[in-house]
Amino acid sequence: IVTTKNVGSVSYYANNCSQNWENQNIRLDFSYNQNIPEWAFKKAATYYLKKNIAHFSDESVLNRITELYHPVKKGDLYTLNYDQMNKQLSLSLNQKRLGSITDSQANQYFKIWFGDSPFNAKLKQQLLNR
Numbered sequence: 001i002v003t004t005k006n007v008g009s010v011s012y013y014a015n016n017c018s019q020n021w022e023n024q025n026i027r028l029d030f031s032y033n034q035n036i037p038e039w040a041f042k043k044a045a046t047y048y049l050k051k052n053i054a055h056f057s058d059e060s061v062l063n064r065i066t067e068l069y070h071p072v073k074k075g076d077l078y079t080l081n082y083d084q085m086n087k088q089l090s091l092s093l094n095q096k097r098l099g100s101i102t103d104s105q106a107n108q109y110f111k112i113w114f115g116d117s118p119f120n121a122k123l124k125q126q127l128l129n130r
Contacts, residue, residue, distance in 0.1 A: 008032035010113075012127040021114055021128065022107060023084070028127075030078040041069035044119065045112055052115030053108055061103045065091050068098040082107045 013027040045066040050056050065080075068091045072078065079092040089109055090100035111118075118124040 048112040051117040052111035
């Protein structure tokens with residue numbers, strides 16, 4: 001829900017949902033029922049990364065994921081997938097991979113939703129069952 005408007009739904013997947021999200025393979029699927037411009041994704045991602053990651057800067061490797069966002073139409077599906085073993089984070093739109101990063105801190109991108117100052121606190125609780 002963004003400004004009282006339901007723009008879609010999100011699903012959280014993990015090897016073990018009762019285990020800390022930072023120590024395992026995880027995935028978020030975002031299914032949209034509204035059109036959203038790419039600048040809105042980029043602006044929100046940058047804002048919440050700055051709020052949740054100490055010393056976050058424009059030079060961060062995480063920005064390479066943010067740069068990949070495209071506009072979405074009703075029915076589109078974004079997938080953000082993290083592979084713990086390879087330390088790789090990838091972004092896909094409608095099951096087409098847009099790109100990825102490999103970095104020891106790649107999973108910190110999920111702090112947009114799971115950090116101390118998340119995009120939506122109620123959504124964080126619902127996704128993590130807390």
